[in-house]
Amino acid sequence: MKRRYIDIITDNIIPSNNTYFATQLTKWYQQHQRILPWRATKDPYKIWLSEIILQQTRVAQGLPYYNRFIEQYPTIYDLAAASETEVLRLWQGLGYYTRARNLHACARTVVNQFQGQFPNNYKELLTLPGIGPYTAAAIASIAFKEAVPVVDGNVYRVLSRIFNIEVPINTNKGKHIFNELAQRLIDLTAPDVYNQAIMDFGAIQCTPVKPICISCIFNTSCLAFVMGKQNQLPIKLPNIKSKKRFFHYIIIEIGDELLMSLRKEGDIWAGLYDFYLIEGDKLNEFEQLTDELVDLIKRHQLPIEKKPKLYKHMLTHRTLYALFFRVVATAAFMKEAQVLFKNSEINSFSPESIKLLPKPKLICNFLEEFVYI
DNA sequence: AAAGCGGGGTC
DNA sequence: GACCCAGCTTT
Known part of the structure; x- marks a missing residue:
């Protein structure tokens, strides 16, 4: 009988039906x-919500969000009845x-x-939508x-160590x-x-750095520990370098209102609100920016206030540098500016309504620092 | 197979 | 600065 390649490999690691x-x-x-709130239930809605929140997110960070979502939307009908903007604001x-967008779409x-x-x-x-293999x-x-x-980051780590598997985890193989x-x-x-056990084991005992091997129940059978290489596993192919963007x-x-811009799909922060954005391949002074709105501001001779702070905002694969320029609009200026906004969703909002808009952390930081809301 | 997508914690 | 986190989607 022909055996699959994968069976030969895994047979070598552990016999099938091993308990x-x-x-x-x-x-x-x-x-x-x-002790976690989504473990006290078998309600698929609550289990699903917790799993979406915890994708690439630590329990400690996701827990308060889970509680707020359950309070705000006790059932999937409540979530489906909400608007996407409202869900994004809670996210x-x-x-x-x-x-968050897939969460809402999935509920509906x-x-x-x-x-x-x-x-x-x-x-x-x-x-x-939003539900993958894990x-x-x-x-x-x-x-x-x-x-x-379940095969998540915890499972890769635990199994690669106990069974000394050196195949890179971020490959199809x-x-x-x-x-x-x-x-x-x-x-x-x-x-x-079993599934919750192996994930808790990875989160509590077999941690990414400094695993607690000294008290581990597998410390006589864990191949990585026996060979002293628990800190070298799992193997992961190097990530791409972080790129810079200049906003x-x-x-x-x-x-007393500000113009806010709804970000489109196909870039970061889709569905969230920020300001009129000019991106460049480097940081520029206002006078150097090549942009229709900048030309209009110059033509109307509106004073520009450059905010003194340069914001450096780190994401996993991006480093954002952001400068902020403030302009007080006149009626004549706005009349012409509206034409430039025809293909965007840019509208004015009061400070109170801005609070309710979903915004990126960078924008929240800015608004807070300059006491706009 | 590779790239894009956030924000926070830890060393 | 580098790595990781109860990953998914698009190209």
């Missing part, structure tokens, strides 16, 4: 598990805002096409006890091997407990 790992892990979990500060899909009930299996869950496995196993393994191994290790009778914001004041 030692799951048994030990579950025993550890019963003593050390974290403000958490980052990766596509998650479940309400409109699934009668308000989440599909109860991995394959169907995978078709919903999240589908988490919901299917935790809410519906389907025996599909790596993903395939870790998935295959995880499928062999999962407790088929309690996949919900020049023009803040246009009309009376």
